[in-house]
Amino acid sequence: MIGPNGSGKTTTINLLCGAIRPGKGSVRLLGREIARKPAHAVAALGVGRTFQNPRVFSTLTVLENMYVPVAHRVSPAAARSMAARAHEWIELTGLGGFAHRVASELSGGQRKLVEFARVMVQRPAVVLMDEPFAGVHPVVKEALYAQIQRAAGDLGTAFLVVSHEVPDLVSLSDRFVCMAQGEVLVEGAPQEVCANPSVIEAYLGAPLEGAA
Amino acid sequence: MNSHTHAPVRPRWHAAAAALRHPALKVAAPLALLAATGVWGAVTGDIAGLRIASTVLMYIALAEGWNLLGGYAGYLNFGTVIFLGIGAYTTAIAVTGTGVNALVTIPLAALVAAGVSVLIGIPGFRLRGDYFAVATFVLTLAARELANVLEITGGSVGLFLPPVADSLGASTRLFFFLFLALAAVSVAICWVSERTRWFSALVAVREDEDAAEVLGVPTLRLKVVALAVGAAIAGAAGSLYAAQSLYIEPTGTFDFRVSLAVVVAVILGGKGTWYGPVAGAVLTQLLATQLFVRLQGVWDQLIFGLLLIAVALLAPRGITRLTRRARGRRFGV
Numbered sequence: 001m002i003g004p005n006g007s008g009k010t011t012t013i014n015l016l017c018g019a020i021r022p023g024k025g026s027v028r029l030l031g032r033e034i035a036r037k038p039a040h041a042v043a044a045l046g047v048g049r050t051f052q053n054p055r056v057f058s059t060l061t062v063l064e065n066m067y068v069p070v071a072h073r074v075s076p077a078a079a080r081s082m083a084a085r086a087h088e089w090i091e092l093t094g095l096g097g098f099a100h101r102v103a104s105e106l107s108g109g110q111r112k113l114v115e116f117a118r119v120m121v122q123r124p125a126v127v128l129m130d131e132p133f134a135g136v137h138p139v140v141k142e143a144l145y146a147q148i149q150r151a152a153g154d155l156g157t158a159f160l161v162v163s164h165e166v167p168d169l170v171s172l173s174d175r176f177v178c179m180a181q182g183e184v185l186v187e188g189a190p191q192e193v194c195a196n197p198s199v200i201e202a203y204l205g206a207p208l209e210g211a212a
Numbered sequence: 213m214n215s216h217t218h219a220p221v222r223p224r225w226h227a228a229a230a231a232l233r234h235p236a237l238k239v240a241a242p243l244a245l246l247a248a249t250g251v252w253g254a255v256t257g258d259i260a261g262l263r264i265a266s267t268v269l270m271y272i273a274l275a276e277g278w279n280l281l282g283g284y285a286g287y288l289n290f291g292t293v294i295f296l297g298i299g300a301y302t303t304a305i306a307v308t309g310t311g312v313n314a315l316v317t318i319p320l321a322a323l324v325a326a327g328v329s330v331l332i333g334i335p336g337f338r339l340r341g342d343y344f345a346v347a348t349f350v351l352t353l354a355a356r357e358l359a360n361v362l363e364i365t366g367g368s369v370g371l372f373l374p375p376v377a378d379s380l381g382a383s384t385r386l387f388f389f390l391f392l393a394l395a396a397v398s399v400a401i402c403w404v405s406e407r408t409r410w411f412s413a414l415v416a417v418r419e420d421e422d423a424a425e426v427l428g429v430p431t432l433r434l435k436v437v438a439l440a441v442g443a444a445i446a447g448a449a450g451s452l453y454a455a456q457s458l459y460i461e462p463t464g465t466f467d468f469r470v471s472l473a474v475v476v477a478v479i480l481g482g483k484g485t486w487y488g489p490v491a492g493a494v495l496t497q498l499l500a501t502q503l504f505v506r507l508q509g510v511w512d513q514l515i516f517g518l519l520l521i522a523v524a525l526l527a528p529r530g531i532t533r534l535t536r537r538a539r540g541r542r543f544g545v
């Protein structure tokens with residue numbers, strides 16, 4: 001999902017995860033109306049998210065942050081597989097040495113990575129990511145792209161990613177949505193959306209290099 | 213959860229300093245003092261000493277129960293005495309109504325207090341921050357008025373209970389051990405809580421409740437459970453209080469100063485840790501019972517106020533955490 005600042009991308013994610021309720025209309029997950037459900041119930045149905053400004057719990061360690069979303073699911077088997085996944089994702093996001101550090105000691109970029117790992121540990125069916133790559137080192141960013149593709153391929157996870165890394169997203173995405181002024185401006189195949197004159201005018205400024 | 217598994221080799225005095233900061237040591241001193249008082253009382257038949265020790269133990273239990281919601285989840289609750297009073301009245305009503313032994317009614321008192329806390333919590337937790345704190349205070353006044361006007365509570369006259377032990381000495385010893393057991397259970401509840409994944413969710417509620425909810429934490433259920441466990445502990449304490457006092461009435465039972473003393477004890481000791489409330493309860497109650505009997509009236513409240521200000525300035529995270537370091541941060545790590 002692309003679009004200029006203030007176009008409603010974060011608001012859309014807030015709607016989809018149940019953090020805010022729509023004034024009108026509906027939000028459906030596999031045909032099921034979820035717009036009136038409490039946010040934790042939407043999360044339980046398999047909708048996970050990250051925040052644009054990282055919201056890690058600063059007095060908890062990185063590992064404990066991973067446990068927060070699943071803390072109430074107390075089945076020992078689930079707990080064990082989750083703990084294993086938490087360690088796996090801490091390694092995958094390059095936070096290996098920081099598992100037992102309290103989050104308040106992390107840099108802004110590292111907090112982004114905690115957010116990324118935290119949502120992946122939950123294995124949601126739908127992952128909503130609000131600018132997950134902002135402030136992340138290019139090499140780590142490439143690794144995250146690979147992890148997104150792996151999860152989408154292996155687990156069939158659906159990703160809705162808000163990002164300004166447009167050229168990278170073109171090859172990563174199946175579909176593009178461009179928002180403007182609180183509405184969907186254009187929606188379709190990545191190349192087509194980026195070549196659309198109104199998207200160029202409202203957001204890109206100039207045609208993407210190498211775009212069709 | 214262990215935050216210092218890979219501590220590097222450090223100079224010996226660092227190791228000594230680290231050992232001194234170990235939580236067990238922080239409660240060891242106050243508990244040793246308390247145990248000494250208890251053993252001394254049991255051996256010599258010093259009833260006054262045993263009663264002081266029992267009071268301290270009761271406040272340890274109340275403070276640990278308060279800590280679950282107030283310390284871990286960050287909800288300032290001025291209503292502890294509501295649940296203490298409900299437990300006391302449950303026991304008194306059950307005993308006067310059916311003639312059962314008061315001690316049999318302890319679980320019932322805990323259950324009723326927890327039940328009422330759920331009824332209060334479900335609508336009450338729509339309130340956050342200052343509003344929640346004020347609501348718990350107002351409810352205390354409402355509970356006292358209710359006890360004052362209801363027939364089943366004996367109105368302003370109150371209720372009398374038959375003694376459970378043959379002599380004052382036997383009763384004092386018995387209740388010392390019952391309060392000791394209750395305190396041990398509530399310390400254990402906090403200790404265990406800090407080692408479960410529930411703890412992460414409770415702290416998440418304290419730090420950013422909206423984010424926790426969106427991430428999947430059923431925040432309302434979590435807060436209600438935390439409140440209810442604390443209320444059960446307070447209810448059991450109230451049951452013991454009624455069974456030992458043999459007489460309860462609204463003003464003395466729903467005394468707001470009890471709630472306040474619990475909050476002060478936890479804050480002074482260090483909220484959000486299993487050991488802070490222990491140290492805080494011992495300190496404040498020993499001060500209150502030993503020092504302030506000689507300084508009746510405004511002086512005891514004034515000294516408490518000054519103590520609170522001093523701790524706020526010198527050790528904002530409580531006397532058991534005198535340093536300013538965040539949790540998990542250690543030398544060289």
Ligand SMILES: Nc1ncnc2c1ncn2[C@@H]1O[C@H](COP(=O)(O)OP(=O)(O)O)[C@@H](O)[C@H]1O
Nearest residue numbers: 003004005006007008009010011012181182183
């Ligand atoms: N469709 C909409 N209806 C109502 N308010 C909207 C809508 N889209 C955006 N806004 C408002 O615009 C502001 C910026 O939106 P936001 O979603 O944060 O933008 P973005 O994430 O695209 O930069 C928010 O305060 C939001 O309330």
Ligand SMILES: [Mg+2]
Nearest residue numbers: 009010011052
């Ligand atoms: Mg945004």
